[in-house]
Amino acid sequence: MNSKIVTFSTVLILCAAIFLCGCTTTPQSDSGNQTPAGTTAPVETTAAAAGQIITVYHAGSLAAPFEELEKQYETAHPGVDVRLVPGGSTKLVKDITDLGKSADVFASADYTLIPTLMMPTSADWYVTFAKNQIVLCYTNQSKYAGEVNADTWYTILEKPDVQWACSDPNLDPCGYRSLMAIQLAEQHYGNDTIFDRVVSEHSNITVTEENGTYTLLATSPEPKDTFQIRPKSVELVQMLQNGGIDYAWEYRSVAEQNGLNFVELPEAIDLSSVTYADDYAKVTIETAGGLMTAKPIVYGATVPKNAENPEGGIAFVQMLVGSEGQAVMNAQGQPPIVPAGGFGTVPAELKALTASP
Incomplete structure (x- = not known):
């Protein structure tokens, strides 16, 4: 009688172990499909995990061209998420300098806001890239x-x-x-x-x-x-x-x-x-x-010192002042400045695309 109880208990333990092993070797993906036994489940890569979010604060009048640039940039750089934050340029400067909000790019409808309100504490360079009226x-x-x-x-x-x-x-x-x-x-x-x-x-x-x-x-x-x-x-x-x-x-x-x-x-x-x-x-x-x-209308851009992804910010500005960005700005009725003006400690990646005064 006792031997039968032991044998029956042993069988239950073995079945449970087999069940548990089966659960750990067949993980499910987010879609609910199981990964075949003997293979490794794919590791998902997100923009956030890869550090590839680029936050762009920009003047409201730049909404149309920057939405186009966002598409072009994300197409050229799969996995990157460009996040646009439009607003009045003066308000956005205050958000960065006074409220400490982080931006990887700041593009202003008035370039003078950068040297007067941001430099040298919050920025140490800027480019001038377009005109308007x-x-x-x-x-x-x-x-x-x-x-x-x-x-x-x-x-x-x-x-x-x-x-x-x-x-x-x-x-x-x-x-x-x-x-x-x-x-x-x-x-x-x-x-x-x-x-x-x-x-x-x-x-x-x-x-x-x-x-x-x-x-x-x-x-x-x-x-x-x-x-x-x-x-x-x-x-x-x-x-x-x-x-x-x-x-x-x-x-x-x-x-x-x-x-x-x-x-x-x-x-x-x-x-x-x-x-x-x-x-x-x-x-x-x-x-x-x-x-x-009062002065001629000229747009300016920089990568603020509090940028969380300064490399991504510089890469976005590269597209903005390069041939792709020039074509987009021109098509949207905002004549580009060619070459873009470069002021302050311009990053090495932008020097070939800018001209110093």
Whole structure:
């Protein structure tokens, strides 16, 4: 009797052992399919595990070209995950420098934010890679759409039944550039009431003049009546398309990318030409980020010192300033600077693609 009990127990133990061995030699993949006995289950590789995430903070006006660059980069570098974080350039700088947020690339709509707000503490080099211009956008449904042009636009913005907007000058370069363009219009058209009638009468933004230099005070805009402000210039596109406003200040590239009508302003106003650099410089603006001087619109990029993947950041900038990036920027209405300008301690990988002043 006892021998039978022992024999039966032995059989149960052997069966359990066989069952357990079978479980450990036939692991399942995530899809539920079993790996054949005698083979090794494949090891999954993720972008995070390989350290191949590239976080790109960029101006909202760079959204379209950078989405294209993201696709091209990920196609050329399988396993790499490019993560785009759009926003107002001034805000993004503060996120990096004041809040300590990590970015592998920072691309600004105003290159001067890098040397003035980031160097030398948060960055030690940058490249200049593209240009743009300020335009006044509208749709076929905008009030007085059939009358607006390069000579009449400011008289239309003065009208009490016209709603217009720009982005926040304290968060977005397009915002302070829009206000600069309106002030520059006074000199071009010989009318020193334009800024007051269009802007100051509908906000807390004021202007003072000293020795031929005009300073706009916009730290607390407080728009009202016919004038609206939004954090980012790209937010104004939907407002225009939905009929929430009649006119909006944008970069030409954004207007073209979204199929908007726009008034092409004289070069003396639109901040596009180095020929007028001295005239532009007669207008400055005081914002929460400091005093900004009007200058030709030039985009800049760097790899911040707090980058978690600086090698990946440099590789992305290589594509940006190389032939692939130049073609993308040109197709999106943002003429590339060829070769890109290089300033500060430019990485060796970029020196052949840049020119120092």
